[in-house]
Amino acid sequence: MGECHYQSGNVMANKRMTLLQKLLEFSGLHADRLRVRWVSSAEAAEYVREVSGFVEDIKKLGPNPLSVKRAMRSVRNEQKD
């Protein structure tokens, strides 16, 4: 941390992520839907492992309750048209 090309950029990003996760939880969304990991551009295998793991975990949580509602709304609007 703090060795980012953008200097303290990852330190700030980490703080924002912590805050946002807590705030999402308070708003009724699982904090696990948001994840931050630090992976260097030279660590392709690590990157794949992280993303695949995240996809697996997200699937377990099921669809985002907000996007379900939004999708329903757009279906309704299409029917109206």
Next chain:
Amino acid sequence: MEFKTVLTTCPYCGCGCGLLLEILDGRLIGTLPSKTSPVNQGRLCVKGWSVHEFVTSPNRLIRPLVRKADRLVESSWDEALDLSARRLKEIKERHGPDSIAVLTSAKCTNEENYLLQKLTRAAIGTNNIDHCARL
């Protein structure tokens, strides 16, 4: 140096929300909702909140414009009013009073709106009058 707030009524619709215009050295710099107005009790809609913007907007119409050869030209009130009266009369004579309609505005006072309906009904002779806030 002078800073003060002036209590006035929102001109945007018929609700009549109380608002405070913030004046710094004679310049209008902002709007606040009046907390003590019994109508809006410290709240405003997005239009009320931005009242100060239109007052000083360079796009604001402050002189009559008359269309001459497809271009709007600044003119005097006398010229604009004479032209309007003449054309309204011509249209009424040729097509009848119901060929004219009047749309008035929530930015006018009650009294101004009354006068306009009087002009429409009594002088022009039509019931074709409506108001933007007749929701």
Next chain:
Amino acid sequence: MSKKIKETVRTLLVEGKIRGFLGLIERDGHVMPHLFGDPQELEHLSLGDHGRAGDARYPLNQILIQLMRAYPEETFAVLVRGCDERGLRELFKWQQLREEKVIPIGLGCPEELARACECEKPFPDNLLDGPKGEKVEGQKVARVNAMDIDARLRFWKAEFDRCIKCLGCRNICPMCFCKECTLEEANLIDSGEIPPANPTFHLVRAIHMVGRCIDCGLCEEACPADIPLRTLYKKVAEIVSEEFGYKTGYTVDEKSPFNIIEVK
């Protein structure tokens, strides 16, 4: 009406220590912000109590920023309650006001108001008049914390979806001093859509309240849709305090976790 406050301000004005006192004036039964330059006007001074205690408070610090942008070399006195004093401290840190040019005139809040606000510190340290009230334990955030996660989502959706996007919460906020606002950034927030995309719209503002919100509650009072914004921002303050150990407006020499400006 507070004699102490009147006398203190009168002396400051007469001795030429300040260019003006930014406070509230009562005229024709209405309370409004006013810059007092003439001691005689103090006869009409109001402390923001109209029907109930503190029901006619205005964002004086926001006006003070405008005054000091126009007159950076002048000194002003300003009426502050506990929350306003916290606001001053943060505005000094964010370099929106200069500490040496501001004289706070402190007013403590009565218990009735402190309770309604669930205020953590209902008096300023520069207390000139009014009570030095006790901290009030909050219930509002705890009540939402106690819901299960789906109930919380339903609760906030119902609240946020009444939003008419008047931007009153931002406009009245004494801590919103940015010249450009994310809430009006067309690439992030759809314009012309009501209610706005929720909870995104309100969470964006909530995140911007980190290290800024001093819990004055003017946003909630200004909301035509009665959205419990204060509960949301109180939660932000709770997170900032628990996760980063920062309490907004309580110190002069600590910077907030998201602030990159060095504090002197």
